[in-house]
Amino acid sequence: MTEEPFRTEEDREFGFETRQLHAGQRPDPNTGARAVPIFQTTSYVFEDPESAAAYFNLQEYGNTYSRIMNPTVAVFEERVANLEGGMGAVAFSSGIAAQAAALFTLLQPGDHVVSSGALYGGTVNQFKHLLRKMNVALTWVDPDDPEAWRAAVRPETKAFFAETIGNPSGNVLDIETVATIAHEHRIPLLVDNTFATPYLCRPIDWGADIVIHSATKFIGGHGTSIGGVVVEAGTFDWSNGRFPVIADPSPAYHGLRFHETFGTYGYLMKLRAETLRDLGGALSPFNAFLFLQGLETLSLRMERHVSNALAVASFLRDHELASNVTYPGLPDSRYRPLVEKYLPRGAGAVFSFDCAGGRTGGQDLIRGVTLWSHLANVGDAKSLIIHPASTTHRQLGDEELRAAGVAPGTVRLSVGTESIDDLIWDLRQGFAKVAASDGRA
Amino acid sequence: MTDLSRYQDAATIQRVIHTARTVAVVGLSGNALRASYFVGYYLQRHHYRVIPVNPRETQILGETSYPSLRDVPEKIDIVNVFRAPDALPGIAREAVEVGAGALWCQFGVVNEEGNRIAEEGGLAVVVDRCLKIEHARYVGRMNWLGFNTRRITSVRTGLQ
Numbered sequence: 001m002t003e004e005p006f007r008t009e010e011d012r013e014f015g016f017e018t019r020q021l022h023a024g025q026r027p028d029p030n031t032g033a034r035a036v037p038i039f040q041t042t043s044y045v046f047e048d049p050e051s052a053a054a055y056f057n058l059q060e061y062g063n064t065y066s067r068i069m070n071p072t073v074a075v076f077e078e079r080v081a082n083l084e085g086g087m088g089a090v091a092f093s094s095g096i097a098a099q100a101a102a103l104f105t106l107l108q109p110g111d112h113v114v115s116s117g118a119l120y121g122g123t124v125n126q127f128k129h130l131l132r133k134m135n136v137a138l139t140w141v142d143p144d145d146p147e148a149w150r151a152a153v154r155p156e157t158k159a160f161f162a163e164t165i166g167n168p169s170g171n172v173l174d175i176e177t178v179a180t181i182a183h184e185h186r187i188p189l190l191v192d193n194t195f196a197t198p199y200l201c202r203p204i205d206w207g208a209d210i211v212i213h214s215a216t217k218f219i220g221g222h223g224t225s226i227g228g229v230v231v232e233a234g235t236f237d238w239s240n241g242r243f244p245v246i247a248d249p250s251p252a253y254h255g256l257r258f259h260e261t262f263g264t265y266g267y268l269m270k271l272r273a274e275t276l277r278d279l280g281g282a283l284s285p286f287n288a289f290l291f292l293q294g295l296e297t298l299s300l301r302m303e304r305h306v307s308n309a310l311a312v313a314s315f316l317r318d319h320e321l322a323s324n325v326t327y328p329g330l331p332d333s334r335y336r337p338l339v340e341k342y343l344p345r346g347a348g349a350v351f352s353f354d355c356a357g358g359r360t361g362g363q364d365l366i367r368g369v370t371l372w373s374h375l376a377n378v379g380d381a382k383s384l385i386i387h388p389a390s391t392t393h394r395q396l397g398d399e400e401l402r403a404a405g406v407a408p409g410t411v412r413l414s415v416g417t418e419s420i421d422d423l424i425w426d427l428r429q430g431f432a433k434v435a436a437s438d439g440r441a
Numbered sequence: 442m443t444d445l446s447r448y449q450d451a452a453t454i455q456r457v458i459h460t461a462r463t464v465a466v467v468g469l470s471g472n473a474l475r476a477s478y479f480v481g482y483y484l485q486r487h488h489y490r491v492i493p494v495n496p497r498e499t500q501i502l503g504e505t506s507y508p509s510l511r512d513v514p515e516k517i518d519i520v521n522v523f524r525a526p527d528a529l530p531g532i533a534r535e536a537v538e539v540g541a542g543a544l545w546c547q548f549g550v551v552n553e554e555g556n557r558i559a560e561e562g563g564l565a566v567v568v569d570r571c572l573k574i575e576h577a578r579y580v581g582r583m584n585w586l587g588f589n590t591r592r593i594t595s596v597r598t599g600l601q
């Protein structure tokens with residue numbers, strides 16, 4: 001038998017650790033570069049007028065302008081899509097931009113969204129104010145109550161939204177149950193998987209249709225860059241009658257019916273060719289490069305993040321000046337069955353607890369630590385600490401704080417990958433300061 | 442649901458894509474916004490000879506359109522089907538009759554009898570897959586728009 005003039009690739013199921021290093025990238029055909037090249041270019045020279053037309057008409061996969069696509073960003077997009085088990089992904093300049101774009105693509109004025117009420121504050125703001133401004137109605141539900149999701153559905157409901165692990169109260173979403181309810185009503189489930197990362201949980205495996213990340217957090221992992229990404233499973237039927245905004249001829253794309261023409265790619269094509277084109281918010285190639293560097297070690301970092309988080313949470317649970325430790329990975333957490341099902345490798349590394357002494361106690365703890373960084377971010381390899389009552393929620397009185405699920409002494413931690421003994425040593429320093437003020441020392 | 446995995450074999454898909462020259466597109470639309478036209482246009486750009494098979498048109502994409510596979514006056518490497526699933530057995534019989542190399546059924550064009558006829562007639566059979574997507578996955582630039590090609594390789598290939 002003569003050798004074939006091409007090499008066939010086996011359709012192998014590669015492991016997560018292999019894919020976090022390789023997915024989305026092949027050695028650069030022009031140079032052989034092994035690392036992902038940073039294509040710091042705004043635009044791309046066309047071969048000829050026919051090629052240019054084919055790219056703009058979406059008849060051929062081609063680069064036109066870096067607001068819409070970029071080869072470095074594309075490696076990042078494919079890698080995240082691969083790790084999440086999705087059909088594809090589109091990257092954005094922040095997690096908030098990604099979320100806005102994911103919703104903009106499927107919503108129109110008069111629509112309705114059902115959302116978990118236990119969300120990151122930035123998302124609450126975006127939904128509460130921006131959606132209403134766009135004449136989209138919103139219902140907050142208790143994410144832990146499946147019947148609340150079902151009861152909130154209206155004829156004009158177009159999306160369910162929740163976080164895999166809620167920020168900051170650590171509730172774990174029953175993804176499969178909520179996805180089933182969504183699909184019974186021909187509605188997609190959108191899940192923010194930032195706190196879990198695809199290493200700890202892949203929501204698409206459990207029925208989620210769209211997964212959103214703030215890549216700023218664990219994906220980047222080193223606190224260097226702001227960015228976000230939207231992954232779609234590619235299995236939702238956008239032609240089910242509920243989504244004319246995707247199924248009908250698009251006036252913004254010369255009458256193209258995105259779902260009919262592109263099938264499983266329809267939503268992603270519209271997300272890129274219309275929403276990203278029109279809202280902007282493109283990810284910079286340099287940030288994509290830094291996120292790719294982060295992804296190469298995602299599994300290694302997450303293993304350490306979750307083992308450190310469990311150790312810190314256990315220390316706090318047993319500490320007399322700490323209470324209400326919300327880490328869902330603790331054995332006695334009420335989310336234990338959901339953690340075992342959805343997060344068997346660990347329940348993330350961000351949670352909160354209440355420090356004795358209320359508002360003053362929380363502030364003293366922050367003053368007392370010297371290794372934990374006092375700042376407003378999570379998901380860095382370095383351990384982070386913040387006291388919401390004196391920062392993000394500073395304008396609220398004690399009553400209003402309680403309504404927001406934050407006590408005056410609540411402290412949020414993002415547990416990093418340092419030596420665990422050092423993290424606990426530092427918290428002890430903080431608690432010594434709290435105790436001194438409290439008259440307990 | 443029938444198991445289609447035997448008609449979605451990666452090696453078969455790559456062999457068909459790499460060896461074919463002529464693609465008869467059954468059900469190719471003359472409407473530039475339809476999926477079949479997108480696929481035909483793409484294949485032409487990648488140097489395949491596209492032969493439209495559509496009795497309602499005389500010419501599509503600059504090529505003569507034939508009423509059926511039997512009317513095509515040259516050898517066909519791939520019969521690429523964009524018709525309703527129940528039309529498949531007839532198309533498969535014709536594909537065998539004209540000695541085509543492969544039967545490639547697009548998304549949703551699933552008909553067991555048609556698959557069997559083509560297979561027994563010695564054709565390579567690919568079902569519920571898009572020819573454009575598979576070409577773009579293995580040869581083209583699907584990854585340029587962030588789609589998941591599922592490819593993992595450290596082999597350096599030629600210019601794109």
